[in-house]
Amino acid sequence: MKKFKWTIMTLVILFSVCSAFSNRKTFNPVEYYWNGSGYTQLTGDYGDNFACKANMAITCTYTFDGAHYTPYRTGQWVSTILTDQKTDRKSTK
């Protein structure tokens, strides 16, 4: 029984570590958002200066490889103005 237990646990640990390594982001690319007429480069940090509201159906930000814009984050793009509103809302609580 002990052999069975430790075989399973070793496999599970190895699988978790390998999966986490294979799915990790290796770099933080420059991100762009669609402003309605063109792509605008984003400045600042995600979470601090801009965010993507939970919505899996639309693309929030894109990356640019020199020729094509590729979807990067899903959700509805929101600017720092909303982030500030969030901070204001918290401070009034």
Add this chain to the structure above:
Amino acid sequence: MFKRQILLECISALLILLFLYTSLSKFMDFKSFTDDMNNQPFPNSWTPFLVWFVPGSEILICIALLFERTRMAGFIGSLVLMTLFTIYTIIVLLNFFTYIPCSCGGVIRRLTWNQHLVFNLFFVALSITGLILQHRKHFKSILITQTNSFV
């Protein structure tokens, strides 16, 4: 007895798989995780605590689930953490907050909130089953020890 033990090992293995994978993903992409935390509807002053507490407690639960003596504590910790995540998901689905990005580790961040709820409920059920089985096993071993001491 043997079947129950196999079931207990499988439940522990599944919970370890979930917690170890998500905690490692959070640590490996720590900046993204911190940004996601800053973007949650609770105060940003909580972020320095939460970014260590959440993955840290997940790793502690994994260690507890590995060993027979601490497994009960592991199941309790797992149930508490998964229940908290589920309550948070339900609050999100009820549109209590207007501003919530997902803050999960690894590929789990690609789930929708509805899928997240089902996923969390499955692991809550798994934790409860593990807790009951472990409790019964513990109770039986005490009973056997007491019977032997009388004989």
